[in-house]
Amino acid sequence: MNGRVHTRECKLAIARQLANGEKRPAQICREHNLASSVVSRWRNEYEQRGEEAFSPPSSSGPASVEARIAELERFCGQLALENALLKKALGKLP
Structure with a gap:
């Protein structure tokens, strides 16, 4: 390159x-x-x-930054729930 x-x-x-x-x-x-x-x-x-x-990319004004932060926070919450579920499932394995 x-x-x-x-x-x-x-x-x-x-x-x-x-x-x-x-x-x-x-x-x-x-x-x-x-x-x-x-x-x-x-x-x-x-x-x-x-x-x-x-x-x-689309404007990087304060509104779009806040929307992006909110999107990432939702995604982080979803991952935390999935992690907790997987840990619980692993704990039940012999």
Whole structure:
């Protein structure tokens, strides 16, 4: 992995060229020195999400942070219940 970071605009431009049929994947790979798997991943992302592709995740405002914390706390509680149930079941084994 060479660690190059491509901008959202670059990725969108490449995905649009592929979607419009302006260029073929092999041509894009040669021009931009990209692996075919990267180009394929970008094309799939663009096909699935359209212009919203390559955007950062949803806003990280206080409301979304609190919602994420609540979700993780619920998950933690569920795991604690499962652990207690499994410990109890193990205790009953001979």
